[in-house]
C-alpha cells in the first residue's frame with residue numbers, strides 16, 4: 001500500500017441478512033491498486049468477487065472497513081457524493097452488457113456522459129464516435145444492440161465505460177458470456193486501453209487465460225485476500 005495508490009481497501013467486511021440468516025461474505029479484505037495496474041480478481045464461485053466490485057463501485061455499502069479512491073473515503077461519503085464519484089471517476093463493464101435496447105451504439109456510449117452532465121453535447125457525441133472507432137465499431141454506430149453480436153455489444157459496453165475517462169474500470173466477468181474469439185478481442189482491447197491511457201482495471205474472472213493477461217492477480221478465499229501476486 002503506497003501513497004500513490006488510486007484505490008485503498010482496508011479491513012472491508014460485508015454481511016447479508018441478519019440473526020441466524022446472516023451470511024458474512026467479506027471478512028476483512030485489504031488491498032491497494034496503483035495507477036495503471038491491470039488486476040485480475042479470482043476466487044471460487046460465491047467467494048464474493050461481485051460483492052467486492054459492487055462495493056468498490058459504490059453500488060452497495062460495505063458493512064465495515066474502509067475503501068478510498070483518489071483520496072476520497074467512499075465508505076463514509078454521502079449517497080450524493082458517491083453518485084457523483086461513480087459517474088465521473090469509475091467505469092463499469094458487466095458480464096451482460098446492459099446496453100439500452102432503444103438507443104443506438106453511439107447513444108449508448110454517450111449515455112453516461114450525458115447523464116453526468118444532465119445534457120448531451122456535440123463534444124460528447126464526437127468522443128463517443130472516437131471510442132466506437134477505437135473498439136473497431138465505427139461502422140456500427142447507428143445500430144441498436146439487438147443488431148450487434150455478443151462480442152460487439154461487449155465492445156460497445158467497454159466504449160461506454162470509458163466515456164467519462166475513469167481512473168478505474170471495474171469489470172465483472174466481462175468475457176464470461178463470450179466465445180473464445182470474442183473474449184480474446186475484448187481482452188486485447190482492455191489491454192490496449194490500459195497501456196495507451198493508463199486507466200486501471202480490476203477484472204473479476206474465472207478464466208485463467210484472462211488472468212494471464214493481467215499484471216497482477218488477487219485471489220479471494222473465505223472472505224479474505226488469500227493471494228496477491230504481481231505477474232509482470
Ligand SMILES: Nc1ncnc2c1ncn2[C@@H]1O[C@H](COP(=O)(O)OP(=O)(O)OP(=O)(O)O)[C@@H](O)[C@H]1O
Pocket residue numbers: 016017023025043044045046047048049050051052
Ligand atoms: N443481495 C444478497 N443477499 C444475500 N446474499 C447475497 C447477496 N448478494 C450476494 N450474496 C451472497 O454472497 C456470496 C457472494 O456472492 P458474489 O456474487 O459476490 O460471489 P462471486 O464470487 O462473484 O460468485 P460468482 O463467481 O459465482 O459470480 C454468495 O454466497 C451469495 O449468495
